[in-house]
Amino acid sequence: MIIATAGHVDHGKTTLIRALTGVDTDRLAEEKRRGLTIELGFAWLPSETGEPLGFIDVPGHERFIGTMLAGVSGVDMALLVVAADDGVMPQTREHLAILQLLGVRELALVISRCDLVAEDQCESIAEQVQALAAEAGWFNADVWRVSSTSGQGIDALRQSLLARAERRQVRPSDSPARFMIDRRFSVAGAGCVVTGTLVSGRLQVGQNLWLHGQEVRVRSLQRASSEVAEVKAGQRCALNLGGAVSAEQPQRGDWLSEQVLPLSDRLDVSLTQLPDSRWHRGVLQLHLGTAIHSVRVVLLDEAAGLAQLMLEQPAAAVWRDRFIIRDPAANTTLGGGRVLDPQGLRRGRSHPQRLAWLSAWAAASTPGEVMAAALQQGAVALPELALKLNLSADQLEQLLPAEGLIVLAAAGHRVALTVEASEARWQRLAERLADWHQQHPELLGPGEGQLGLVGCLQLPLPVARQLLQRWQAEGRLQRAAWALHLPDHRPQLQAGDAELLARVAAELAPGGLRPPIVGELATALGIELDVLKAFLQRMQRAGELVAVAPNRYYLPSQVEGLVAVARQLVADSPSGSFNAAEYRDASGIGRNLTIQVLEYLDRAGVTRFVREQRFLVAG
Template identity: 35%
Template sequence: MDTAPIPYAPAQVIIACVGHIDHGKSSLVEALTAAGSTDRLADEQRRGMTIELGYAFASDGLEPACELAFIDCPGHERFVKRMIAGAFGSDGALLVVAADAGMEAQTLEHWEVLQLLNLPWGRVVLTRCDLADAEQLAATSSAIAEAVAGTPFADHPPLAVSSRRGDGIAELRSWLFGQARQRLQRPLDGPARLAIDRAFQLPGRGTIVTGTLSSGCIQRGDELVLCPGTGARVRGLQVHGRDVDQARPGQRVAINLARVEVAAVPRGTWITSPDAVMESRCIDVHLQPLERGIRHREVIELIHGTATLRGRCYLDAGVDLLTQPGPAQLRLEQPIFAAVGDALILRRPAPPANLGRADILDPAAKPRRRRQTAQARAARPEQALPAHLLQLAPAGMALDDLRRWAGGEGPAAAMLAELGPHKRQYGPYIWSEASWQQLRSCLLACILRVLEQEDGRVWVSLGELAHKIPAIPGKQWPLLMEGLASDEELQRWQQSLTAPLQIPTMGKRLRQAAEALMDSYQAAGLSPPYDHPMLAQQPDPSNAARALVWLRERGHLVALNDRQHLHRSILESAIAELLAACAAGQGITVQWVKAQWGLSRRWAIPLLEWCDRQRLTQRHGEQRRAGAQPHYDQPRFSLDF
């Protein structure tokens, strides 16, 4: 990385070469690229078999240049998971079958993987055609045609080649470049995501990791995130041995990382832009099982990029064996770092076998009991957001979490657009309409419990609601109050809520006590007795104490403090007179209040302090001036008398 870097390397198309062991995959890649053997390990060269993924490149030399990046996948049955990791980020594939041997065990297993990956194009290549007679060649071609029927691999007939003599190599190379040039354009936006398949150290360089950049761009100096792990800075970039300033989607990339030890980046680690993926041990998926099916609670291995994780598959209630596409939940022993729409290959660990493909619907699902009715889950990942929001209800979802959940700004915006008017957004949080209605139902139920259990109560404070509904973070409550302001069944006053249509009415005796108490406070004006002596004067003191709470909560009496109340109408008249004096330039003092209404200090001071708390007035030294509120706005509910 000493030479001056170029802005970016030519576009690449990645091709996985898969097939049974000793069917000539490495020799084919060597013949197509003239790059020498892809078996770089001493053990591979000694044993004459591919153990690790091998890489080689070929360019057509035209302008603009097109490069083929070949991944030579191991063919031994013990290394199927490495083969899957190599094929995962590929654009297309070559299914390599020896003409003189035909389709063998790993040929069929690798073919299952290619079908599960849904690669858009590929071709069957018959190697060692110089060792097969015409009858063998015809039999192998016929068996292959039957196996690949109805897939993109059937669009072109198997091509017979000989890597040793060069037969068919030029034709195959020409066909590959023709396919590649149709697929050079890739979107450059979105978060960067790369699954690390190799990590090593170079003297004077530090840690180098390699992998296929599946989305987004990476530039020198970028701050990225290791999953799992911490942050890392991009010190340098190479694509096909050339220093570049920027790596683009679909390219095989070598990244020189600063502040990272090689032991911290084993195979299977993801390196991403910040906030690109969710970390979870529980995911909802849409399964596409193979014919053998997947059983409820079956132990599985899943391959995600280059990572292999273990867990169990949980099917919906009443389903013990899934043989058709359907929903499931995967609970994992290690965390997965994923986004909506990510593909997974599922395998049975013992005896080893492919089980199917899973597409992630919810990368941060909550474990569910099987006997619970499963929520409706979409068959397509892009339809999964409403179900996820309903699962999170009543808490809603932060937009930052949505970007991680969806896999970037673009996918998140597309999901929100798909929701259209069927969503609510207040501040940095969103709810689907269904989850918002669930939130309303939860709030109504909580308020109703308070109204039923606490005699006379009307208002429930945000603090009480937050304590009773801990699923909603405290910082969301002010935003919720905005959203609920226009709700017909809920009413807000300051930092409290009530359900006006559910407020209970008074009984006959309580109504009589309330009428008598209202008359007493109205007759007393601005200087009634303290609450205790006032209640003692009533004809029915025990019901009068209850009536005091009912009247205060419904806005007919106003509490200046915990022992002094005033009649609402008398207080409003005093407020209007006080604010008019402020508007005329009068400085409001305790002495002014005493003189204006003939009050003692024990009523004048509480009245002014109450006005300050309600922001009707604002204190400046010994004087008060008009505050932010032009009037007292507590809703007044009918007492039905």
């Protein structure tokens, strides 16, 4: 259990921790000289259960609010310390607001230096602090009246904290690890050491983690000054790192993560504004984790509390990460909130559909609810969603509904959409095809580019093609070579075209996989070459013929034969691929025509050429 102090400067936070643990957290000479905390201090309190309590001592001075924020990020509980002889002060209120914005659930109120004032004054201060806590949402916060010098109330407070630690619900550790660094130093003979809190997952000695896109290795782990083999989510520890470490990295504010989280300079967030504060267009400070970023705030829907944070330098974040916004010029806290989408949009960020999507994510409290909300909004890119939620592949699979879901995977994309979303896309495609057939009755149908497939289905092209194949298998859609058409559509040939097409087909069919070239066809039919070429091009647009090469046309059934040869070669190959020579021998069509045919199959999306080998495209 990790506990942070909070409160105004010189209200006895450091002295309280020393009284509870016996550890003086002021370790810097300047801190000793000035009698105030400047840097974060840490102390441990052993417990009988073997799980020690970690204390983080934060500065109370307004100049060191940034350091204070680094200390309270990711804690389980806070002690709000108010001196009985001083009362509630500016940083008391600001620290309390920060704890509220960061979502710290457990709070204890500690009235310090009670031995210096009369009992009635101590009670008056306690009532005032309780009222402030209740306004911020802590209605039943315990109040402790203590004196760190005389020992009054210290033992009772210590026992209460130990009891809370025993009752504390352990955080799940099945998500990928994310470690928040709040301090970095070097140890002779060991090298780089960082301290911080493991926000999610678990860490083990020898584990590899990512830091700014480079790998580092956990050489050893320490918790409560003792070597351990493993650390779990919610625990504080020190890591001795090897690998890609340097004098510049890691530093406070960096994250160590089990998976590579994408960086973004736009975060779409749920934003809460503190009373009497005002957002402005200037540069503000974003406190995210233990890092500080320069940021501008763009309000997307002020009534709903939706905004976009535009960072000067990109950062990594995940859904529900807490943050604070401060005005560095006025040295005041303006508000804070939660990250909704760590990959904010550049265009369409204020579109009603986008705002509805963000509102649904803001209302969600679990990854399962996020998944359900995302599926209701449309297609979901599953790998990207897993990173936004910091989920493992297994965790993501468990969130997928068992029924009413279609999952498409192709070319590195994996997309899920509901049956209802698929049907809506089919209706859009069918309407667009019907319009196209009406405008071009003489043609069989458009190709993917003419149809605007990606814009119509709003899916990556490889995945959109998979959806087309599903509709083809269901009989809703038909395809001849490159042309897509509705099943009941037939091109309306010009007068005389049907008769000439039959004559052409009679000449092409006997050629099998090697039909005659255009010149030979013109001679056989007794037609002028230019007239025949115009006719063949017209028949290609109608979907009746396929120009596999500039001077060679095939019937659609002959093209199916070319594809069948490729499929058989792949089926018979241990590597699942074939080369041009193998296709030439299997088809018997000769070297030059083989090259033309294979290039056509590549263009048609049947095969993919990689290092002199050809593979079938998925589906």
